[in-house]
Amino acid sequence: MNVFFYIAAIVAIVSTIMAISGKNAIHSLLYLILSLLAVSVIFYLLSAPFIAALEVIIYAGAIMVLFIFVTMMLNIGLERESENKWLKPRMWIVPSILAVILLVTLIMSLKNVAPVSPDKEAILPKQVGISLFSTYLLGVEIAAILLMAGVIGAYHLGSQKKKVIHRFLKTN
Amino acid sequence: MLTVPVGTQIIFAGILFFLGLIGLLVRRNMIFMLMSIEVMFNSAGLVFIIAGTHWKQPDGQVMFIFILAVTAVEVSIALALILQVYHHFKTLDADAVNNLKDTN
Incomplete structure (x- = not known):
């Protein structure tokens, strides 16, 4: 279980660095969503599954969608000429790889964890x-x-x- | 279960918090500054969850729910303010909004 914590922590830190250092706001927001998902994995590992669900639903689902809507409203005239660059593979391959790592982590931890019993550990x-x-x-x-x-x-x-x-x- | 020492977990939350702080200090685009504030809120909530798990009390998760409510309110108000600033100044640069006088 410990290695999953470290993997999720590294993914969160790397994607946060990419989020705060990006040029394009939309790309940074996607990295930030990935960072929130990684923190959600850590919440699950910390035996707080309810908070992990809330993190995905409210943070990554609602608040980040609000961000993306406002960013798209604001940059609709500025980003028109750079739209073609968004479809290059280097724009989406790194977030995809990080997301796949997160997914594999989640799957492995679900496979290795004991069947959910009335455990005194979990809140x-x-x-x-x-x-x-x-x-x-x-x-x-x-x-x-x-x-x-x-x-x-x-x-x-x-x-x-x-x-x-x-x-x-x-x-x- | 997870046997990572609590100190390591707190260090991770601290790294996230300082990344958000660096982003807030370095970036001048208001969208990026707001994103950095989000990272800092998230790491603060992570510390609450870590403490709640460590002492096996539900209070940490309750505090995270409160942080979630505060964050939702903060983001909606701040994004409305950013929209107003963009309509008024035609830029998102935080340095352009440092004067209080009416520009039109």
Whole structure:
């Protein structure tokens, strides 16, 4: 099991380095998604399978898709001439190899691990849920208020403001 | 189960955190800076998970769920701000946004 931890750690570090040193934002975002998947493998190895699923679903699934949408909205005019370079093999072969390494790691660890028994080591989602809604109930409510503020703030900041001009001041 | 020493795991989280910090400090593109902040959030959550596994308590995972909520809010607000900045300044360079005066 230890070697899987080191493999996933190396993949995470390498893909993070590639993400923060890239020129193109989309390529860096793909490397960042790969880094998050590697950290998710580490969460699984640390006997936190619920958090590993959340990492894939929310981080790599929702937040990074938001990033990619905004990047595509912004660069749609700037990147037009370099679109042909995206399809070269050197742009996607390294992330593919790293992703394949991650996949092999996951498969091997699933094969070698003992059948999931009521193990005292693993922290099951039931315990997390009970703790979340009993001990940390106030934190959940505060997080709900924060999410509400986030929704309102993103709507307010993201809306395009119409420029209001009095009809006497219009030039045409 | 995993028998990697806790120190090694914390070192890994620290490497990720400092990679994010370096990216935040070096890059001037706002998208890349936000990505670096994401890496730092993720490594902080990783430390919580490591500690929760080490002491076999669910509290670490609860804290990671809170970090997830905070990250989602932060990313949505920051991306909306980046869109506004891009519409106003026509650039994503963070150094171009260092003046408070109205440019039009």
